Amino acid sequence: MAFRLSTGVLGGVRQAFLSGRVGASAPLARRMASTKTMTVRDALNSAMAEEMDRDDDVFIIGEEVAQYNGAYKVTKGLLDRFGERRVVDTPITEMGFTGLSVGAALKGLKPIVEFMSFNFSMQAIDQVVNSAAKTYYMSGGTQKCQIVFRGPNGAAVGVGAQHSQDFSAWYGSIPGMKVLVPYSAEDARGLLKAAIRDPNPVVFLENELLYGESFEVSEEALSTDFTLPYTAKVEREGSDISIITYTRNVLYSLQAAEILEKQYGVSAEVVNLRAIRPMDINAIIKTVKKTNHVITVESTFPSFGVGSEIVAQIMESEAFDYLDAPVKRVTGADVPTPYAKELEDFAFPDPDVIVNAVKSVLSIE
Template sequence: MQRLGCGAAALLRRSQGDGAAAALVPQLVRSYATTQMTIRDALNSAMDEEMARDETVFIMGEEVAEYQGAYKITRGLLQKYGPKRVKDTPITEAGFTGIGVGAAFQGLRPIVEFMTFNFSMQAIDQIVNSAAKHHYMSSGAVTCPIVFRGANGAAAGVAAQHSQCFAAWYSSVPGLKVLAPYDSEDARGLLKAAIRDPDPVVFLENEILYGEPFPVDEAVLDKDFVVPIGKAKIMRSGSDITLVGFGKMVGYNLKAAELLEQEGISAEVLNLRSLKPIDRDAIAASVRKTHRVLSVEEGWPQSGVGSEIISIAIEECFDDLDAPPERVTGAEVPMPYAQNLEAAALPTVEHVVAAVKRMMGK
């Protein structure tokens, strides 16, 4: 009951912060003909189009139907596709995740929403020991085309049990694919690719970015637009250092690159998008070009995604490096609740800038 109480209050604050009247009123799925699209709309439209394309796709999770989604990602889908394909579940992640995995074994394509990936810990046996391993253990006879999606990493004011980044956890598991979108192009194209993929996919979103608008071109709005899994994207070209990140940290790296440019430092920004499989070739090519690499992530430092990025840089480009690879991460503490301590536990643009200047000898 304590979890439900604090979660409901936090969700209400977040909904109101994005426009309470619009967020709490069910809306039918719109057609998007604008060059600006929020992450929320990108995810919503991707699921809508994939459900229309393939009748085996369905959505399940807490509050995804009648309430239109805790973050309104699934708004309008119940009205359009009905309760057989948009299913509210009890607060039992192990139970409904197991149902989703079993449905995937039988040829359906479930999208399982976790209100936050912190709650996926209740279902980690189903994700890791069932979904990820069954194709291998059945000698390829059984596939598991399922998407596990939801908010990952730090939100705002929701404390230690709601603010962990699970990117490193899940990307260490053979049999899973792990995606982490930054902008609306990523969110829309990667989610479509995930739904169509024959393997289980962990799809890590960021709550803070749900209401953020990003420009998209007409190609992104095409119903068959997908972003290929396993391919990183250069967001900004540079020659002095490579900044590697995923999710919200890509935005931090882009802001840091703008500030560094004013001081004569040219930073290349690489958006990983796919954490498993990770694009080793893109990382190596960028490091060979810039001769320095800094990894930036919200997660904890030990055994983090940054450790893998640095390993790739050393294994592939050791002779090309002009400085030791470094990383900016969250602090090695459970997330504090107090606003000032929460801010101190998370990376900032200033941390990125300071690390780059240190690596450049400035």
């Protein structure tokens, strides 16, 4: 088991949520109508609170989600608001609380399972993949498993190789599983609310370094009824090359696009995937037809990654006929993530790396 220390006091598993129902509805979720900006952390928190208000079958379970307000404070205030029947602290046993949650989902409850790091979901991969993702198909469509697995995914800063892996491609390869990768606060809010309502198991991969980032949000996004479809979003229109990416690399790609425009006169289109599975192939084909040049950007290992799947989808569709140059993949380094900050910085894409990749595809000196 990957080693980690508890960052707060862990309570025992509370089993009261398995019986009974709240007699009266909780107060309507507070809406942040007074501001036009929101952090990703607050977007996730408000999405869960609103869905718990909406549906008494929704509960949250994981390490330190209750008394400690979450290791990253994403579940702050939820214990006080909803009580320990619906906000459940667990011991450090991913296999145990994930199996318990899958069983609860098979009986009709709607768990939100927080992994303190998605690296630790490897301890529960049998429950996630074999029990949650495959049951609906194996039961001939008679047994659904409505569950969300969420938490930080990929590298943070100086947390070592065993806490830094990106599992987008891993879980994206599993039939029966949906995999979402939000970037902005609006993404986080709309996609998480949609995931909680989805009758299928959903892996919701957040980025720790985005939790404190603030984004502008629309009035529509502040509605308790706001959800987003699992489709890509064009974050920046462009005509010369498409940069297809997801999660925190959307930020780096937008920064790279500004550099390309100012220094080289290149108009780059930035496409935020938002979902790994189902992947929005139509959006990929559309942007290829528009710009005729593509790079993909991800912070995963180069082999068998999300970029590889995008390239294959382009090759196998009519988009291939619109390419004026080969697609280039920008990925993390093919090494376990270094602990030393200087080496870690070299191991993942940044705006300069993306700019150089675009220059290579467009043959710019």
